[in-house]
Amino acid sequence: MRWNDMYIAGTGSCFPKRDDCAQAVTEGRYDALEHERNGYRSISVGGDLCAADMAVAAARPALARSRHTGEDIGLVLHATVHHQGQDHWTPASYVQHQVTGGRGPAVEIKQGSNGGLAGLDLALSHLSARNGQDIRDAVLVTTADKFCPPVYDRYNSDKWMVLGDGGSAAVVSRRGGFARVLATAADSDPDLEEMYRGEKFTDAPFSTGLPLDLRERKREYMDRIGLPEVALRCTAGLQNVVKGALEDAGTDLDGIARFVFPNVGKSLVQWDYLDTFGIEEERTTWQWGSGIGHAGAGDQFGGLTHLAETGALRAGDKVVLAGSGIGFSWACAVLEITERPGWG
Incomplete structure (x- = not known):
């Protein structure tokens, strides 16, 4: 799909702390051969931050850099894989509450590791469909996850990768931005x-x-x-x-x-x-x-x-x-x- 006059206006990320992989091997938490094959130096860990708060921490600079305000955001999309900090809860609405406010829809995306790019595609489609019908000319897309115990053993739950904690965000805009889509x-x-x-x-x-x-x-x-x-x-x-x-x-x-x-x-x-x-x-x-x-x-x-x-x-x-x-x-x-x- 070719897009006309669609932009990424601002981005942000939150990767709070690092766990040294060589140290993890020394402590017996990570297999030495897998460390060699995977090549990681360190892994991002969330510490005291829940996943949704890492999304908020990424979204705030993304919005500030975009030259948009919360009033311009007509849709908030939040992509997740795992627990966001609370059970029976809507983290997309939390991100909206903390970052943009407003009364636009706030929607959670569950498409695994493809969720961020799926959010970008949905944001573009939303803006294209509502062109000229809505003064809110931007969409906030966020992602966040925290792969910690007891549910995940980040070094051993999966193979050929190690799971890192963090949040990221992008403001997608019809108005302009540093990157044209x-x-x-x-x-x-x-x-x-x-x-x-x-x-x-x-x-x-x-x-x-x-x-x-x-x-x-x-x-x-x-x-x-x-x-x-x-x-x-x-x-x-x-x-x-x-x-x-x-x-x-x-x-x-x-x-x-x-x-x-x-x-x-x-x-x-x-x-x-x-x-x-x-x-x-x-x-x-x-x-x-x-x-x-x-x-x-x-x-x-x-x-x-x-x-x-x-x-x-x-x-x-x-x-x-x-x-x-x-x-x-x-x-x-x-x-x-x-x-x-x-x-x-």
Whole structure:
């Protein structure tokens, strides 16, 4: 989908503290071989902050940088994977209450690690559909998660990645911004949802025991389906969205200055992204991501914020945000930098 006159006006992130991975190995919390393969230096941990408060901490600078006010925000979208700080609660409304106010809808998105980019696509569609019908010409998209005990053992619940805590945010605008959204694309393959489901349903959360063992769910699925088949389908979904978004944006891989991919382990980054598209690590945000961990739906906006805050973006640069989420879904956005953000 090609977009006209749509922008990202401001972004923000909150990655509060760091847990040193080498120290985790020394203390027996992290396998030494997996540390070598994954390549993480440190992992972001939330400390005393709940997930929703990390979203708020990311959203406030995003709104301030966007040159919008809360009155301009006609929709708040909050992407999550796990517990946000309270049971039987609506964290999207909390983010709206704390950051923007107003009476626009506040909606939570549950699309796994693809939630941030899904939120971007929904924000663009909302603004496009209401063009000229609503003076509120911006949407706030936030993400946040905290992968802590007793539910998660961040170093061992899953394989090929370590889960990091944090929040991220983007203000999507019709008015203008530092990055023009040229195109987006989305794809899904629901046959793959079994990979993270496990073999039986339960009546209450976490009835199968804690911490969650996502490795065993995937192992059972791989034994039935086969790794080659799963890898082929996952690669196809990612290629579909990247190819589609680049074509609609009128560019190709050689025309992209920077790529923001998920902060999964280095081996998975190499197989799924660098080898698939034939690009160099230096054009990605992996060095930043290796100090954060995989922050659920927040890697893309977090990586874009990192590029903006460190002065890595120049007017005219094109940037790809891409990723996937369990379910399985994939998304890609192609941006063109219109001005160098002065946020550093």
